[in-house]
Amino acid sequence: MSLELKNVEKKVGIDTHIHPTSLKLEKNTINVLLGSTLAGKTTLMQIMAGLDKPTSGEIWFDGKNVTGMKVQKRNCSMVYQQFINYPNYTVYENIASPLAITGVKDDEIKQRVGKVAELLKLSAMLNKKPDELSGGQQQRTALARALVKDSDLILLDEPLANLDFKLREELREELPKLFEDRDCIVVYATTEPSDALMIGGNTATLLEGKVIQYGKTLEVYNKPENLISAKVFSDPPMNIAEITKRGDNCKFTDNNVQWKSSAKIKDGTYKIGIRPHNITTYKEGNNSVEINGKVQISELSGSESLIHFTNGNLNWVSLSNGTQQKNVGEDTKLYMNTDEFLYFDQNNRLVNNG
Amino acid sequence: MKKYKWLVPTLYIIFLMLPIYWLINMSFKTTTEIINTYSLWPQKFTTENYVKIFTDSTWYMGYINSITYTVFNTVISVAAALPAAYAFSRYKFLGDKHLFFWLLTNRMAPPAVFALPFFQFYSSVNLFDTHIAVALSHCLFNIPLAVWILEGFMSAVPKELDETAYVDGYSFGRFFFKIFVPTIAAGIGITMFFCFMFSWVELLLAKTLTATAAKPIAATMTRTASTSGYELGLLAAAGTLTIIPGAIVIYFVKNYIAKGFAMGRV
Numbered sequence: 001m002s003l004e005l006k007n008v009e010k011k012v013g014i015d016t017h018i019h020p021t022s023l024k025l026e027k028n029t030i031n032v033l034l035g036s037t038l039a040g041k042t043t044l045m046q047i048m049a050g051l052d053k054p055t056s057g058e059i060w061f062d063g064k065n066v067t068g069m070k071v072q073k074r075n076c077s078m079v080y081q082q083f084i085n086y087p088n089y090t091v092y093e094n095i096a097s098p099l100a101i102t103g104v105k106d107d108e109i110k111q112r113v114g115k116v117a118e119l120l121k122l123s124a125m126l127n128k129k130p131d132e133l134s135g136g137q138q139q140r141t142a143l144a145r146a147l148v149k150d151s152d153l154i155l156l157d158e159p160l161a162n163l164d165f166k167l168r169e170e171l172r173e174e175l176p177k178l179f180e181d182r183d184c185i186v187v188y189a190t191t192e193p194s195d196a197l198m199i200g201g202n203t204a205t206l207l208e209g210k211v212i213q214y215g216k217t218l219e220v221y222n223k224p225e226n227l228i229s230a231k232v233f234s235d236p237p238m239n240i241a242e243i244t245k246r247g248d249n250c251k252f253t254d255n256n257v258q259w260k261s262s263a264k265i266k267d268g269t270y271k272i273g274i275r276p277h278n279i280t281t282y283k284e285g286n287n288s289v290e291i292n293g294k295v296q297i298s299e300l301s302g303s304e305s306l307i308h309f310t311n312g313n314l315n316w317v318s319l320s321n322g323t324q325q326k327n328v329g330e331d332t333k334l335y336m337n338t339d340e341f342l343y344f345d346q347n348n349r350l351v352n353n354g
Numbered sequence: 355m356k357k358y359k360w361l362v363p364t365l366y367i368i369f370l371m372l373p374i375y376w377l378i379n380m381s382f383k384t385t386t387e388i389i390n391t392y393s394l395w396p397q398k399f400t401t402e403n404y405v406k407i408f409t410d411s412t413w414y415m416g417y418i419n420s421i422t423y424t425v426f427n428t429v430i431s432v433a434a435a436l437p438a439a440y441a442f443s444r445y446k447f448l449g450d451k452h453l454f455f456w457l458l459t460n461r462m463a464p465p466a467v468f469a470l471p472f473f474q475f476y477s478s479v480n481l482f483d484t485h486i487a488v489a490l491s492h493c494l495f496n497i498p499l500a501v502w503i504l505e506g507f508m509s510a511v512p513k514e515l516d517e518t519a520y521v522d523g524y525s526f527g528r529f530f531f532k533i534f535v536p537t538i539a540a541g542i543g544i545t546m547f548f549c550f551m552f553s554w555v556e557l558l559l560a561k562t563l564t565a566t567a568a569k570p571i572a573a574t575m576t577r578t579a580s581t582s583g584y585e586l587g588l589l590a591a592a593g594t595l596t597i598i599p600g601a602i603v604i605y606f607v608k609n610y611i612a613k614g615f616a617m618g619r620v
Contacts, residue, residue, distance in 0.1 A: 051517050071520045078521045080514045088536035098522040145522065155521075 001027040001062045003048060003153060003185050008057035010043055010209075017043045019210045020057065025185050025202075030176060032196040032217060033189040035206030035232055041189035044206075045155045048187060050074050061152070076153035077146035081161045083138035085130035091117075091141050092126040098149040116144045119178065136167040147178060154179070156188045160195070172198055193235045197221060205232040227348035230273050236306060239274040239316040254312045259289040259338045263352040270351070273342040279318035281307070281326075285337040293318075293334050298326040309334065374597070380590035388586045403591035413592065416571035419485065420554065421599065423568065426489035427496060427553040428546050434493070435500030435545065440530070442501065443508035444516070454505070457498040468494060469562045476563055483565045491559045496549045503548065507541025508534075543610040547603055554600060571596055 003025040010018035018040050025031050033041045046052035047059065050071040058067045066074060077098065085094050093100075095113045104112075117123045120140040130138050139159060146154055159175075160168045176199055179186045188199060196203045196217055204214040205224075213220050213229040224230035231238050242253040245267050251258040253269070278284075279291070293309030293316070300306075305324040308317050309332065318334050326332055343352040380388055381403055382396045391397065407413040441447075442454055472491050473482070481487040515537070519529040535542065560570040575592045604611075 046517075049517075049521055051520065071517075072523050072525060076521060078518060080512075080518065082512055082514055084512065084514045084518045086515075086519070086533050086537070088533065088539075097524075101523040101528070142518075145518075149522075 001152065001183070001185070002060075004060040005048070006058045006060065008044075008047060008054040008059065010040075010047060010052070011055045017209050018047070018054070021211050023204065023211060023214060025187065027185060028183065030179060030186040030188060030199055030201030032199055032201060032203040033187060033206055034191075034193060034196045034203050035189075036191055038208075039206040039232075040209040041206060042157055043209075045078070045157055045187060045189060048153065049076050049078055049155055074153070075149070075151050076155060077149060077151040078155040079139070079142045079146050079157065079159045081158040083130070083135060083142055083162065085138060085141050085145070087130055090127055090129055091122060091133070094130065094141055095122075095126075095144045095148050098145060102149070112148055113144075116148045119147070120144045136163055136171070139163060139171070143178070147182075150183070152184055154182075154184055154186045156186065158189055158191065161191070175199065176201075193221075193233050196233070203233070205229045207232055223350060223353050224273075224342065225350055227271060227273060227344045227350075230342055230344075230350070234273075234275055236276045236317045236319060239276065239279065239314070241272050241274075241314055242269060243272050244269050252314075254314060257289060257291050257311075259287065259336075261338065261341075263343055265343060265351050269346065271344040271346070271348065273344060274316075274336060275340065276306070276317045276319035278337040278340040279316065279334050280320040280337070281305070281318070281324045281332070281334055282320065283335045285339045287338045288335040289338055291334050291336055293332055295326045295328055295330045295332055297328065298324075300325070307332075307334075377590050377593050377597075380587060381594045383587055383590075385585055385587045388590075389584070400587075403587045404595075406588055407591055407595065413574060413588075416569060416574035416592075417595065419564070419568045420560075420570040420572070423485040423488040423492070423560070423570070424550055424553040426485055427492045428549040430489060431493055431496040431500045431549045432504075432542060432545055434497050435504050436535070436542075438497075439501045439504035439508055440534075442505045444513060454501075457501055460498045461495050465495070465556065465558050469558060472559060473562050482563065483567045485568045487563045488560045488568060488570070489553070491563055492553045492556060496552055499552070500545045500549055503545045504538070504541055507538045507544075511537055540610045540613050543607050544613075547607045547611070550603055551600060 005021055005023045007020045007022055008018060009016070009020045021044070033044060035041055043052065047054050050059075050066070050069055050073075053068065058065055060066065061074070085091075086097065089097065092113060095116060096109045099109045099112065113126075114123070117126055120143060122137065122140055122144060125133060125137060130141060133141065139162075143159065146156075156175075160171055163171065172195065175188075186201075188195075190196060200217050202215060203217040203220045205212040205220060205228075207228055212232060213225045220229065221233055224233060227240070231240075243250050244253055245261065245263075245265065247267065248260045248262070249258055250261045291311060293307075293311050296308040296310060296315070298305065298307045300323055302323070303321065305320045305322065305326075306317060307320070307324065307326055308315070310316070342350060345351050379395060382399055382401065383393075384398060384400055384402070387393065387397060442450060468491070476482045476487045476491075481490075511534070515533070516529065519533055520526075524533070555572075557570070557572045557576075561573045564570065564573065571592065575589055575596070
């Protein structure tokens with residue numbers, strides 16, 4: 001069982017929403033679609049579900065071409081960012097509806113709904129209407145409805161985006177467990193790189209309707225094929241600078257900071273990508289190098305400190321652990337962990353990952 | 355100042371209620387008393403006017419006729435407007451915005467404009483003096499209104515609800531009637547209220563298109579003089595009874611109307 005998109009393209013009028021895309025999602029995997037808003041995540045999911053038809057290209061499921069097949073005939077379920085439930089049905093009826101519609105017997109419905117409700121901690125609310133529930137419970141109901149039938153394909157479109165921070169953390173931990181022993185393909189769309197890392201599985205990075213890279217989540221994170229994929233998979237935004245390399249010596253084009261690199265690449269000019277957490281107010285790793293910065297903004301979140309600083313033309317972000325109080329305008333020293341640098345050539349292709 | 359803050363609303367309500375009070379007041383008087391004396395409440399209390407209305411078929415049939423075509427009209431308007439409003443709220447098609455606005459402009463023409471063509475047309479297709487003729491003619495302004503109100507309520511429902519239902523396996527029809535219609539029940543309630551109200555108070559078309567068999571109460575009522583001279587008490591009683599259906603309907607949909615105002619489409 002697998003879901004395969006073959007050169008799928010979606011155009012609306014003169015706008016291209018999805019550029020020709022080929023993707024193969026395997027059975028029993030969680031696949032994250034990672035990209036900012038308008039990257040085409042939702043469109044792609046709607047095409048996968050059959051809610052929308054691609055302008056060209058084919059969709060194959062389980063060795064069959066399902067391109068024009070109606071959404072009702074496909075065995076999939078979907079959870080949206082908004083908490084979508086049937087407002088006139090109780091929680092029980094909501095969860096039961098996909099089963100009832102296919103004519104499953106009442107006893108079996110009762111048993112299956114009970115099981116799913118327990119899994120999602122909804123047992124006490126089965127007789128309530130969705131609008132009597134909190135946001136988190138409403139989304140759990142929607143998730144329960146998606147899980148109750150044995151779907152081949154479960155699509156989750158930013159399911160946690162409208163929840164408050166605590167609930168999001170909680171549900172995000174539970175989610176991968178829910179899908180563990182199910183025979184299905186899960187697709188999870190999100191704008192947050194941390195979601196992708198937490199969920200694991202596979203990740204596809206998307207930008208402006210193009211799938212940039214698809215692979216195992218950690219691999220995509222550690223070895224982004226190119227600068228775009230690296231940028232998509234980095235929050236806070238990745239710091240980028242131009243460097244020149246002579247022998248073992250690397251040097252920023254814009255200032256005099258230099259370091260030794262063991263990267264097996266030819267001499268020349270490169271672009272370098274540094275994730276914010278690799279620039280810190282303290283030394284990290286064996287090969288850290290100092291950089292001066294003028295503090296622009298400093299944001300403290302309790303366990304982490306985000307410091308925006310400038311150095312010449314560079315306008316960078318650093319992320320340190322703990323509370324690192326810095327005043328705006330202050331000149332400060334920061335340390336970059338050169339082992340974690342990503343080197344890209346002039347065509348933005350990754351040539352070395354530290 | 356604070357002590358007198360009840361004053362303005364009280365005066366306002368008194369002025370509002372005065373004509374209604376006077377109408378009810380008159381309905382319990384005899385015509386002689388109305389014409390000859392000035393009294394703030396009935397000197398000689400009588401229910402004779404009401405008895406006459408409920409026993410004389412020329413009177414009570416007026417109410418039955420009015421209610422009949424009003425109910426017909428409400429059902430037809432909502433039934434026609436539901437799919438139309440759904441299309442406007444969910445689909446994009448060539449000229450959709452213009453068509454939507456054009457619908458509303460139908461309400462801008464005075465009904466008198468349509469009285470003659472309607473009269474001639476319904477006569478020629480043998481529908482003159484039937485309830486359905488009046489009900490259909492009132493669709494002229496009620497369907498656009500219903501589409502306009504319902505579209506607002508439907509657009510407030512995220513289209514993801516439709517998609518979720520399809521993904522769950524609902525066919526369009528089943529989704530529409532089992533999930534979508536109950537979801538916008540408040541909107542349908544308000545729409546029915548407005549259709550009922552506008553059809554109930556409309557006089558010109560109803561009067562033009564009927565003679566005897568489907569004659570509305572308002573037409574009966576405006577016949578001020580009868581063989582026995584002026585019957586002001588009787589007319590007042592008929593007027594009082596005409597207000598009642600509206601008041602009942604308002605009582606039932608008052609919560610929905612508040613909701614509708616909050617959503618900004620009423």
